[in-house]
Amino acid sequence: MKATKLEWDESILKKYNVSGPRYTSYPTALEFSGDYQLEDYVSCIESIDKDKSLSLYIHIPFCQNICYYCACNKVITKDHSKSERYVSNLIKEIKMVAAKSPAKVLRQIHWGGGTPTFLLMEQIAAIMETIRESFIVPDESSTEISIEVDPRALRIEDIKTLAHMGFNRMSMGVQDFDPDVQKSINRIQPYEMTRDMVVEARKYGFQSINLDLIYGLPLQTRETFKDTLEKVIEISPDRISVFNYAHLPHRFKPQRRIIAAQLPSPSVKLSIFEYIIETLQKDGYLYIGMDHFAKPDDELAIAQQNNCLHRNFQGYTTHEEYELIGVGVSSIGSMNGQYHQNVRDLEDYYEALDAGRLPSWRGVGMTFDDKVRKKVIFDLICHFETNKKEVEQEFDINFDSYFSKELSLLDEFKNDGLLTEDEVALKVTGKGRLLIRNICMMFDAYLNELQVTTSFSKVI
Ligand code: SF4
CATH class of the missing domain: 3.80.30.20 (tm_1862 like domain)
Incomplete structure (x- = not known):
């Protein structure tokens, strides 16, 4: 991947400044x-x-x-x-x-x-x-x-x-x-x-x-x-x-x-x-x-x-x-397509280990759809592009039909010059890089309005 410089566009940043996840995992x-x-x-x-x-x-x-x-x-x-x-x-x-x-x-x-x-x-x-x-x-x-x-x-x-x-x-x-x-x-x-x-x-x-x-x-x-x-x-x-x-x-x-x-x-x-x-x-x-x-x-x-x-x-x-x-207390792991988190409270942590149990609290096993979306979201957030052909090969899907709704939601981003799309790839431009969270959010199947307004920090 070639290093592309960030481009600053204040009106675009203001337009897209909503709350969103930081995507340290998917699902979050x-x-x-x-x-x-x-x-x-x-x-x-x-x-x-x-x-x-x-x-x-x-x-x-x-x-x-x-x-x-x-x-x-x-x-x-x-x-x-x-x-x-x-x-x-x-x-x-x-x-x-x-x-x-x-x-x-x-x-x-x-x-x-x-x-x-x-x-x-x-x-x-x-x-x-x-x-x-x-x-x-x-x-x-x-x-x-x-x-x-x-x-x-x-x-x-x-x-x-x-x-x-x-x-x-x-x-x-x-x-x-x-x-x-x-x-x-x-x-x-x-x-x-x-x-x-x-x-x-x-x-x-x-x-x-x-x-x-x-x-x-x-x-x-x-x-x-x-x-x-x-x-x-x-x-x-x-x-x-x-x-x-x-x-x-x-x-x-x-x-x-x-x-x-x-x-x-x-x-x-x-x-x-x-x-x-x-x-x-x-x-x-x-x-x-x-x-x-x-x-x-x-x-x-x-x-x-x-x-x-x-x-x-x-x-x-x-x-x-x-x-x-x-x-350790509240720590999160990720293995075998699953996410796992330990208990958050110290007393619960001690109680579990005193009883000879792992201090497990909660987690999630990823579905097929989670895995496809994680691949796209992590490609974008780490490399500012996702290769449709790679995703198709790995998951045996047709990218354009699997993500037809998401791709149409991205039209506005494309019109604002934040993203380009061709047959092979979606690529984030220098202007779109600061808004990478917003672009990833389009592929998040779990996000709803309430989560966006109450659960995450603003993008900028
Ligand atoms: S930022 Fe929070 S975690 Fe870090 S030293 Fe301060 S109180 Fe502790």
Whole structure:
């Protein structure tokens, strides 16, 4: 796939600025159901092809302080002893899933949260040791072992310890470097703290270092964000994720502490977003898609170029073929054409494992139609095109008749210059790339108006 530059068209962005899913799965998590039972999950793990490679996601829910914008499932506590019970249960869960899975080779390990570095280094080491004893981690240098780091919750000397444990990828939350913005979201994290962490991580061989930013936060203006972005570019991360803040205080309690009157107006927000796109592209970053930018030599950009970029619950990922097992409270896995999620509540999590059960909550088995639509949606969101012939061959369908309704819904997108269609492919143009969610939504069989207005963040 050739890299096409994003094109900015404000009137088009305003026209299509509705809410929509981020498509980290299809069907989305809204379709996961309690009808999916523990037995379904167990038989799903037990029937993983033994020759498949695995990806393991580990969720650590604890955070020391609340960030007011946060919409994650987390437990806020300063009491570090709370993690002891969690770690012992997590170790138990890892052993249980590993014993059930015929596939053993782990090629990707990702730690997310919450704040994984809330745990003591000894606790992280104990979990890593369990993983190595329970699975096969073949060549550590070629296995991606990544961790989400909160620079406020990690001593700089611990970077070396993490590297010695095998971690080789890192993502850091920043959001904004402006002190007033940081105060308004209750996340005080000086620029120097983040910069020094990145320098140290590079020293110990971490690759693909990612920084997370958010636009649309209180007190942000184009000028304040310019300063933040200049600092980010000075740090020169391999990847930058820039998320749109969705203010949904009716759904996410911490957001009620954000002063709504301090939020930037839609036009300021749009102007910040325009500035981000202009600046990052000028600075050599490629737009990977959905909030993500990467340097051309980063593995995400290379995977996109080689048509092997994929998407899962952690965002974009480089390996489509791995079966994903999630462990820890609320974690999500995807394997054998099924999605599965663990219970969200800590007490439920402990109760299940104390009783010797996997802490399964809900899931969904994909139908034939789900699989066809997932292929099209993921092709579009990862590669900005879908090859009709490939879809026809894989699923033995006629693309144009199978999707006749969807293709007619796309007429408006084509007329607005967001998409082209010929006999072989649907291709998203530079102007359509920022609206990739809207295009994918046309292929989503589950979306209804209520979901669109109440369940998702706005596209821009
Ligand atoms: S944003 Fe991250 S660090 Fe802040 S409360 Fe949410 S999960 Fe915790």
